Amino acid sequence: xxxxxxxxxxxxxxxxxxxxxxxxxxxxxxxxxxxxxxxxxxxxxxxxxxxxxxxxxxxxxxxxxxxxxxxxxxxxxxxxxxxxxxxxxxxxxxxxxxxxxxxxxxxxxxxxxxxxxxxxxxxxxxxxxxxxxxxxxxxxxxxxxxxxxxxxxxxxxxxxxxxxxxxxxxxxxxxxxxxxxxxxxxxxxxxxxxxxxxxxxxxxxxxxxxxxxxxxxxxxxxxxxxxxxxxxxxxxxxxxxxxxxxxxxxxxxxxxxxxxxxxxxxxxxxxxxxxxxxxxxxxxxxxxxxxxx
Numbered sequence: 001x002x003x004x005x006x007x008x009x010x011x012x013x014x015x016x017x018x019x020x021x022x023x024x025x026x027x028x029x030x031x032x033x034x035x036x037x038x039x040x041x042x043x044x045x046x047x048x049x050x051x052x053x054x055x056x057x058x059x060x061x062x063x064x065x066x067x068x069x070x071x072x073x074x075x076x077x078x079x080x081x082x083x084x085x086x087x088x089x090x091x092x093x094x095x096x097x098x099x100x101x102x103x104x105x106x107x108x109x110x111x112x113x114x115x116x117x118x119x120x121x122x123x124x125x126x127x128x129x130x131x132x133x134x135x136x137x138x139x140x141x142x143x144x145x146x147x148x149x150x151x152x153x154x155x156x157x158x159x160x161x162x163x164x165x166x167x168x169x170x171x172x173x174x175x176x177x178x179x180x181x182x183x184x185x186x187x188x189x190x191x192x193x194x195x196x197x198x199x200x201x202x203x204x205x206x207x208x209x210x211x212x213x214x215x216x217x218x219x220x221x222x223x224x225x226x227x228x229x230x231x232x233x234x235x236x237x238x239x240x241x242x243x244x245x246x247x248x249x250x251x252x253x254x255x256x257x258x259x260x261x262x263x264x265x266x267x268x269x270x271x272x273x274x275x276x277x278x279x280x281x282x283x284x285x286x287x288x289x290x291x292x293x
Contacts, residue, residue, distance in 0.1 A: 001208050001209065001219060001221055002044070002045060002220075002221045003046035003198075004029075004045075004047075004223040006047060006048040006050060007059065007062075019061050023064045027068055030043075030073050031073055033222070034075065038115070039115055039116050040115075040119050041115060041119060041120070042119045043112075045110065045113065046083065046108055046200060047065065048105075048108045069113060070113075075113035075114065077111065078119055079171060080110070081172075081173060082107050082172050082173070083110055083173050083204060084174045084175070086106065087176040087178040088105070088106045091104070092105075110173075112212075119212065121211060123169070123211065126169055126207055126211045127169070128167050128169045129166060130166060131167070134167065175201050176201065179201060184255050187258075188255065190266060191255075191263060191266040191267050193248075193252050195226065195252065196249050199228055200228055202231060204228075205219075205229040209229075209232055209233055210236055215237040215238065216239065218239045219239070220241050220243075223243070223244070224242035225249055225253075226252060227244070228256075230256070231257070234257065247273070248274065251269075254270070254273060254281055255270075
């Protein structure tokens, strides 16, 4: 599960490759993932959309990635998801705010790739709460609805009123990205360290971790940033590995796994990791060791 730097026109502080080279650049990582992915494993890739330079025309880079990964590298497209972030700011400013000729871009594409036709997955692990209407149907089905043949020809009369513990989620994931007072952000503030500027909400990787893995399975994020994926994996009883090129982001990611808010301790841990030394931190919630190097 990963979210690489997107192919945006405006350069970001964490670095992003231009659209001309982006597809081939990301494919180099995908080839390596294919070599280590288990036969039943999944590769989930979050990609934001972009516009062509100087034009109100959408770039096709994320779709080119999809085609290249499937037709050249050999991945299967298990399913496409769309992450709707209602708190996303309007962009690009030129076409949305100034000229007002485009709507706000609030959806990322999420490609769920696999090696095989039948990767490990269990939708029972990610059921969502029933709607109020469905709760009424479950409590008194005959009162609120009488099953009948649909115009499409589907017969939903059997097992319609069974309570399965929740509803099957759709592939449209509505998850706001409006974190403002998490332990990670508070720790960065206390230590006087700048937080990672492009974090996705923990509930996003958590959904796919619960959906596509079992407790004890290994989760890998190759563009970890502040390591939201690692924290989500830890919370859900999965083993995990996080790769991050920027050592400052890696050092601050340790704040996700320690309970202390002592300024001196936070700064000491951060500086020790920046000093190119391996550090082991005990994670109180699980009594496991976090090794950073």
